[in-house]
Amino acid sequence: MENGDSTDNTISQLNAFKIKLNEANIQNTIIIKKIIQKSFHRFNYLSEIRNEALEPLYNLKWNAIDTRIIFLNDIYYKVSDVINLINTNSMEYDFACGVDFYYAFYDVLVSRDFNKSNLMNYYPYFKNPVDQKLVRNGLPVRVFSGWNGMVIMKAAPFINHNVFFRQNQLDETMESECYFICKDFWKLGFNRIYINPNVKVAYSPIFYYLHKYCMGPVNIFTDWYYWLIED
Template structure:
């Protein structure tokens, strides 16, 4: 059992990590933001896109970051070491460049990110994305990044990256948004939903430029390898999944601790581990303590179905966004207060896209040092092996759990119908 003295360390870690992850927990149970009564697309406060003035100091320090991002052999930064690809597991994703008409291209892979104050992880994070896009074919890829409120050089690095990515044929949309999710009480989830939708804006506003089969790869500010990204895409295709998620981790002292517990729910409707009303995380290492099937597949690194997940890195089909107009949103009036990724999964289920899976061989963390530790403990994707048999396939359940735990706060965790308030607010399947 992790000693109790590590609890304060864990909570401090939550405050410092990405504004798009489990910091939702610290908000409390109330939400006073605007909610739509007739549609599942929210009115958000993040439509204001601002132009930023680059800092001369950070502009001067940006070129080494660009070099590291574009050159996987660069050793200036002490980043997570990633293995070279071996074998032919992902070769089916390659497409001959002579098949693509650059002037009328339709990207098959859309990368989306919301980033702030994460310059330290950019060489590994964006570097792995660039490696992946080179593997898939830059002409087949689009990248959309929304940066906000950074004071550590993140903005300058991402802005300078535009010319470099254009030179290799990548369609790169870069925007800024200074809206602070914590600036006003009660609107955090609304702002975060808007930021996620803004990252998807090039796809959402140009539906004729993307096919329903396009894969969206949405990443948090995590350290990960090219093989992690490719495995999420591969499993989405191999499993015929609508969405695949990684496993993201922090550390409770020396103990690896699953991070995105507020968002992630299993097919039993419960969270991945038990959090009592006291807020203790002393049982965080007992993942799926009450769902043996998921626990066993997790132990053996086999993909398993869940009700919802995000976990730092996801790949999902563009079809629900393009055809059903699914968006990130806030909770409706009377609906359980929850994070926008969980609501996103809830809406996917409602529209018949419930093949949502966790890929336990893909393990990510929110800094290079933590990622190194988690790879040592959990292994790289390639260490789990690249062969598949009948047991690797998910036995998909087409119906979600009848009830799902609603964690409004640690003290308030009722079980509610999984589709609570959808029909009442005019959402038609």
């Protein structure tokens, strides 16, 4: 789903990708069109786009049990990042996402820990010492919500339970449509939601390589430094 406002060569890349998929007889639906923002509210607008992107899920009658959905924002990533995210917690999850970056961890708007507390923009992202230890050991952290540029989730809530991207209801505070997907997953019992700290994506090539390849040693040194001070 390309909403027509990309300023790079995304559209030409998608057209070329579609040709490759067709040549390999891989079923695909690639939608490229200029979308006029009907709603003034950003979250409602994004909900409409994401719901339209999911239409092939219903039209093609995918198997709800075996199907997983991958959503990618306008991020830089490698195929290995997608594979690593798929394999989160040995694939024992309902919803998994990585960590996205500009200068620092970006999507704290959506991300909440298991107790619904906000995350931090900086390493190790979580305030809870148990969660911090998991991050430092490169292990997935179970959370209440997340999105973080790239997410993989089970299709069953959408196909069997009519879950869809939405705005807040009257009795809810204003949050991102991505937050409410997680909230609705929880309501239905699909509550194995994880952030995988090993999957790092970013919104520019510089920040991608910075956080994926350079910040690891910096974070280790910072941890060591503060450990010395506290000790």
